[in-house]
Amino acid sequence: MAKVRKMLGKADSPYIISLMRLIEIQSNNTIIKWCNEYAKEHILPIYEKDYPNDLRLKNALNAVNEWLERKIKLVEAKKIIKEVQIAAREAEGNPAAQAAARAIGATTTTINTVTSSLGLAFYGAAAIAYLSIGVNEKAQVYDEIAARECKKMEEALRKIAIVDEPNPAKINWNC
Template structure:
């Protein structure tokens, strides 16, 4: 099901404000100090948890891209590269960079904004292996994809709540 893009819909969710709210919530869930500026090192100890979270956020919206572009596997490949890093801990900057740039390139010029945002979510998610706070970008783009798909600005809070509940679950598991 593809929803016609309505101009102004994404502006109503105010991405900068939403990212701020996500950062604040993530800081609270992970029991980290919240600062006005993103401090990548604050979240470094939680990089694996945030990578899993980012992968799941991006995977949740990946069908938005794949149903429109079934022959383009770049966003899925980005998430696979992230899962490989999560599973093995083997870091390859070349592989991470390529997967991220390829996923973002897949988003370029797409008129279906839900598909484009889903591809961007995958590109941000894989970047979490390099810079932990890219997980925040994956969450934000996933929310934007859901809003674009549903054409309902209220779906942003529902998706954000789902994301934060998932992160809370992973944080509790890590503490046990």
């Protein structure tokens, strides 16, 4: 097996910069909601394909929704979310499922650290690429998939984005 990249894309890629600029003008809740919905629809099925009985990722996404709806406290959500990291480690040797678990790990931690939202793009693109073409293609092929998938992610955020959001997230990307 080829050496597998944990994530696809780079912080200075035009499609990542475009996504970052859109994220910067949205509220924390909008960003969290977008990450969670996108991951549930597009990333979770990649993990569930090989681990249909493992509910940790789905439970983490549900915990984020419950937190957004004020049904559970942050500390309760964090306990459930922590299980995703364990699932990702346990998926070693399954690049698509492991990248999906990492993407959901990043997605769900946006409730605490909104900059984790970029993990959806980096790890999510890897999960989708590894599922669709495996791990033995040239870097350019993966870069093209990452660009395409990040564009889809940005389109999904644009659909729920608040125009002239009065309370945009305070973000320092550190990248």
